Amino acid sequence: MKKLTVLFFFLIISYKSYSQKETYNWNFGYHAALSFKTADLEPIFVSGSQLSSWEGCATISDSDGNLLFYASGNNIWNKNNVVMENGSNLLGHSSATQSCVAFKSPSNPSQYYIFTVDAVESNRNGFNYSVVDITRNNGLGSVIQKNIKIHPKPIERLAVIPHANRRGYWVIVHLWESNEYLAYLVDANGVSSQPVVSQGTFRAKRPTGSVLKPSLDGTKIASAHSFAEVIELFDFNDFTGKMTLTHNLTHEYFKWPYGVEFSPDMKLLYASLMLNPCRLVQLDLTKQSESAIVSSMTILESRPVTFFHGSLQLGPNGKIYVARDGTNFLGVINNPNNLGLSCNYDGNGFKMPVSSGLGLPTFVQNFVLPSNVCPAKGNEVVNNWNFDEKEIDIDSDLNKVSESNLVDFLTPGSYIIYDKNPINVDDDCSHFNQSNNLIFFHTRIGNNILYKFKTNVKSGEEYALTFKFLSMYLKSYTNLEIFVNGKNIAEDFLIAELPCTMKTLEYPWISQIDGEAEIIFNYSSNDTDIFAIDEISFKPCSCPEIVFNEKKHEICFGGSIELEGLEDARFSHKWSPVLNIDNPNSSNPIVNPKVTTKYSVEITDMANGCQYSDSITVIVSPEKELKIFGSDFICIGDSIIIGVDSDEFVELEWSTGQKESNISISSPGLYEVIAIDENGCVYKGSKEVFVTERPEFSISGPLAVCFEEEFEISINQNFTNILWSDGQTTQKAKFKGPGTYSVKISVGESCFNEDSIKVTLKPDQEIEIAGESVICFGDNTILSIEGDFIKIEWNTGDTGNNITANKSGTYTVTAIDNNGCKFSGNKTLELFDPLNLSIESIDLGSFCISERVSINRVITPNNNQDVEVLNVYNKNSFDGLNISVYDELPYIIENGKLLSLKIDFIAKGKIGPFSDTLIIELGKPCPSVYKIPITGTIKDANSSIWLADTVVEAGTYICLPIYAKIDCDGYISGDIDYYIEIDLNKKVFLPEKAAHGNFRFEDLGNGFIRIYLDDIAYLKAGVNIINYICGRVLLSDSLNNIIDITHFNWDSDIPINISNGSIGINQCQFGIRHLDIIKRTGIRSIPNVANDDFTIEAVSSEIGVHQIELVDITGNLIQTLNFNRINKTDNDIFHFPISTANMKSGVVFLIYRTPWSSISEKVIIIK
Structure with missing residues (x-):
């Protein structure tokens, strides 16, 4: 069969399993690019990206994680960051939420599909696809088919899920103004023209719709509806392409839901909610009901803005990344399978030198995290797993064929354990005739139980099932199922290899029970098939247990012993500590520790990598120091006692022959002893004794000191053994305070001499x-x-x-x-005695408002000393009160003289009593502050304000007088500030100015205008005209029109009586004597593409406050312009430059509000 390889090689369509490396590169936002092709899969920033997209984008890499190309929906850039040949003017849009997605063609490994959808801004290009041939231009690629129309009315999002047979893809879109979802099959036959139609609940009322995102295994889909304020959850059948609605999630927080993403284990859903406040939330999908899911919501981050959290995307490292619009950070959910705040969200998780938009790349979700099979370390549970014995029987519903009746294998429904090809024993395939048995199957049409066995499993334990599959013919094998307790763990089984190709397959399974598990290999097909299987293995991922017995050994100090490890050669050993051990890597090293030591050993099973640890304690009898106590010296003519501690020994003997623990000696020499302890350990000791004369010395030091004074006492020569009465042992000793101090000089313990000195206390x-x-x-x-x-x-x-x-x-x-x-x-x-002043208080008397008075006062000290006056002032700075001194400060009031003060006062402020404090600051002879109360009263007053009733002809220019008077014991004269507001019918009178003061008016929007005026009234006795309002009388529909004083106040607390006036129109006079020609109110935009801005031109002859508002399509205020046209002679054409640098593409409305009207204009901004 190997000879067929060359003939049919070019006919084989190879299919590569899904892997996460296609998503190793991300291009998004404003020139942002990440690469996950690192040792720990943590991303790094990559410079050079040319993509600038607020939302939609896509990136595709090869199976080794190398960048191929990226796209915005409009353009495609190759791996060198250059627009790909024929890669511009695609019919997608970078402002679409999910503008595009790319994946390899199922029929041609050198070609890639890229699907695009349009955005709400244009919504005319629909759903299209293009094809890239990546082999062209030396691997830089070229677009060979472009903008092939599929459907005219999708909204701006799409998703891709692999078909269950792993030979194609489902591309899913959502239609505008419909609740329908369309799933198009893309396989070896191309893009299907007949989609599978599914229904949700909510219609896409606008051509925008936020993110459509499948789960990692493709069985679930989350659909965020921005304007419907709901998140739909679907089950997805990857065989049929059918979506089934399971939940509609709604909540008061779901204002414009945008990004959605499932956790890798698909138990949690994360979502971004974009209207103020913008929130990032987590929902628990293990809850059954919609209300329970929504009630489980955890808020991970909240911002008081709109458009902050955008798309969410699961990365190759198992973390979820969150786009944060307008910032240099991506948020990172570090543990997305963890419930609540333990998911470990970091808002500033990944910092970039460029800005993020709302979007992240759209991928085929199954590219992201493939199923990983754990390393199987446990013991094999399958008997005869490599079929070395031909005669074994397996549990199968196929008939076993013997080696002597190979012809029976030609009948479907048969199996044989054999080391040759049972169809052709001369087949030279390298896997045959190698003394290696395989199990060959010839399946019948329908269901075939190939092989089943049972084993005990533990709940929560992860298992790995592996086997080898040998292709016998040039075809694809897809129909093998492996059931573990009824669950098919090989749903993605696919073999598309050349004949004589052996492929190893691995599948994980986690047990949910303690007990027996049944494993069934089943093959179901509409045709007969022949293939072989070998080395079926089912092992737990955890290591098998090895029970170690704790061991202890006891040795004498200086002894050694052999430690015991595992004898099997497959185990490696590493002992510690390595001190006093002959070979730390031996299974049975010899150790000779000096102290009791616990030896730990790390044991590795080199067959499966499992590691174990054990310890052995070696108890060492401590080295007993055989110390002989007693003096090393004997004074001439004396004797001493030497000996040892006998409690630790059972036997001892001196060199003198004595066996007692203590002996008496009187002559110098070397004395030795031997002792044996209860463990039989032998110890030796010795001491040499010398003869010496008794030491002689004198002592000196101070005779008197203070009570705590430190001082020094010394002896006239140095000795080896000196001991002062407080324990010091040096020739010179330090002491404190009076007392008697003594010293002892020893040679050995038995030969010594002593002396002392007395120190007394010093006087005060x-x-x-x-x-x-x-x-x-x-x-x-x-x-x-x-x-x-x-x-x-x-x-x-x-x-x-x-x-x-x-x-x-x-x-x-x-x-x-x-x-x-x-x-x-x-x-x-x-x-010194205290100082008193002659004056204790000052009463200014009673005054009317605005009345002025000057008062003189003198202050005389009442003692016989000169007094220095530093400062004189009133504490509260009462408005209208001023205090001055005739003499220059600082001033010396000499003995018997006085200080003259002048008090100037203007009655202002509130009616009634008032008070302040006169402060006098004194310097020499004694600095002090004196406080003298100042009191007075402002008398009650009344005031009247009124406007006259006036009758004039229409068109007359007149000035309306404002009348005022103030009464306090007669009419008050003087100047006083005031403020007034007047409302009048704008159809009757058009005000232009006041005679004086600060004058302005505004249109109240209800047919009236309000005049605001603040000024100074210069009053004389009696009635006063304090100002005039000048303007033109218009033609009214009423004979008499009220002029309403709505507010008036003086700058003092004076009661006010207000009387309104009126304007009467002489109705017999119909002709208007004055006619103004005005321009029609209007607004328009003048574009300026070169400077990235435009100019607003407003035209109006209306007098009053004008306002222009810039509002986006959702009603959000972008900018406000306010200006006044005060007089009819003012300019009536206005120009305002508007920068679009910070604006996005879309529609902006200009709303122009004038005193008499309101108009709007639409502006389309294209970036």
Whole structure:
């Protein structure tokens, strides 16, 4: 059969299994690009991307993770960041939520489909596809088919799910103004023209719709509806392409749901909600009902903005990335399978040097994370797993054929265990005639149970089923099913290899029970098939248990022992610690520790990589120091005792022959002893004793010190063994305070001499107290002493270096320093008498509003001292009150003289009593502040404001007077500020100005205008005209029209009586004497493409406040312009430049509001 390989090689359509590396590169946003082709699959930023897209984009890589091309929906760029040949003007749109998606053609491995949809901004191009041949232009690719129409009315999103047979794809779109979803099959026959139609609940009322996202295994779909404020959940049948609605999720927070993404285990759903406040949420899909799912919502992040969180996309590393519009960060959900906040969301999870938009690349979702089979480390549970024994029987519903009756294998429904091709024993395929048995199957039409067996499993344990499949013919095998307790774990089984090709297949399974599991290999087909299987294995992923017995050994100090590991050669050993061990990698090393040591061993089963650990404790009898106690010296003529501690030994003997633990000696020499402990360990010791004379010395030091003073006492020569009475052992010793101090000089323990010295206490010393000797009444001074003292006592009871003194008298202090020396001192303090002034209060009397008065006052000190005046002022700065001094400050009031004050007062503010405080600040002789109350009363007053009734002819230019008077014991004269607001019918009178003051008016929008005026009234006794409102009288539909004073106030608290006036029109006069020609109100936009802006031109002759608003298609305010046209002579054409740099493509409305009308204009911005 190998000879057929060359003949048929070009006829084979190879099919490559899905892998995550097609998604290793992401291009999105504004020139952002990531690569996941790293050792730990954590992304890195890649510069050079030419894509600039607010939303939709797609990227595709090869099976090794190398970038092939990326697209925005309008253009395709190759791996060199250059627009691909014929790759421009695609009919997608970068503002579509999911503008495009790309995947390899099922019929040609060098070609790629790219599907596109249009955006809401244009919505005329529909659903199209193009084809890229990646082999052209030296691997840079070329678009060989472009913009082939599929359907005219999709909304701006799409999704792709592989077909269950893994030979094609389902491309799914949602129709505008419909609840229908269309699934188009793309396989070796191309793009199907007849889609599978499914229904949801909600119609896409606008051609936008947010994200359509399948789960990782393609069995579920989430559909976000932006304007319907709902998220639909569907089950998806990847055999039929049919979507079945399961849930409609709604909540008050679901304002414009946009991005959606399933967790890798498909138990959780994440969603971005884009209207203010913008939220990122998690929903628990394990809940059954819609209300329970929505109630499980966890808010991961909330921002008080609109358009912040955008698309969500699962990455090759199992993390979910979140687009954050207008920022340099992607959010990262680090543990998306974890419920609630434990999913570990980081809003600033990945930083970029460029800005993100709302979109992330759209992928075939199954590209992202393939199923991974765990490394099987447990013991094999399948008997005869490699079929080495031909005579074994298996549990199968096929008939077993023997080697002697090979012809029986030609009958479908047969199997044989054999090492040759049972159809052709001369087949030279390398897998035959190698003393390696395989199990060959010849299946019948229909269902075939090839092989089944049972084994015990543990709940929660992960298992790996592996086997080898040998293709016998040039065909694709797709019909093998492997059921574990009824669940098919090989749904994606596909073999499309050359004959004589052996392929290893792996499938994971996690047990949900403790007990027996049944594994069935089943083959179901509409035709007969011949193939072979070998090395069927079913192993747990966890390592098998090995039970170690704890071991302990005991040795004497200096001894050694052999440790015990596992003898089987497949186990490697690593012992620690490595100290005092002959070979740490041996299974049975020899150790000789000096102390009790716990030896740990790491054991690796080199057959499966499983690791184990054990420990063995070696107890070492401690090295007993056989120390002989006693002196090393004997004074001439003395004797001493030497010995050992006998409690730890059962037997001992001295070199003198004595067996007691203690012996007496009187002569010098070397004395030895041997001892044996209860474990039989032998110890030896020795001591050499010398003869010496008794030491002689003299002692010296001070005879008097302070109580805590440190000092030194010494002996006249140095000795080896010196011991002072406090334990010091040096020739010179330090002591503190008076007392008797002694020293002992020893040679050994038995030969010594002693002496002592007596030290007495020093008398007290004097100390100076610093500080003032004289102070002012009410003042104080700081008295202090200098020095570091451990104890201070003043006669005031204070205990610090400083005290505050404010009374006359004598102050004494006693202090003790660190040496215990005592110090004492005293100081006498004198006190000045207090100072009094002649005046205690000032009453200014009663005044009418605006009345002025000047009052003189004198202040005389009542003592015989000169007084320095530093400052004079009123505390509260009462409005209208001014206090001055005739003499220049600072001023000295000499003994017997006075200070003259002048008080100027204008009655202002509230009616009734008022008060303030006169502040006098004094300097020498004693700084002080004196406060003198000032009082007075502002009398009650009444005021009247009114407008006259006026009758004039229409068209007359007139000035309307404003009348006022204020009464307080007669009419008040003077100047006073005021503010007034007047409402009048804008059809009767058109105001143009006031005679004086700040004048303006506005249109109230209800047929009336309001005049605002603030000014100063210069009043004389009696009735006053305080201002005029000038303008033109119009023709009214009423004979008499009220002029309404809606608000008036003086800048003082004066009651006000208001009387309104009126304007009457002389109805007999129909002719208008004055006619103004005005321009028609209008607004338009003037484009300026070169400068990325446009100009708004507004035309209006209307007088008053004008406003222009820029509003987007959703009603959000972009910008507001306000301006006034005050007089009819003002310019009536206005121009405003508007920058579009920060605007996106779309429709903007200009709304122009004038005093008399409101108009709008639509502007389309194309970026």
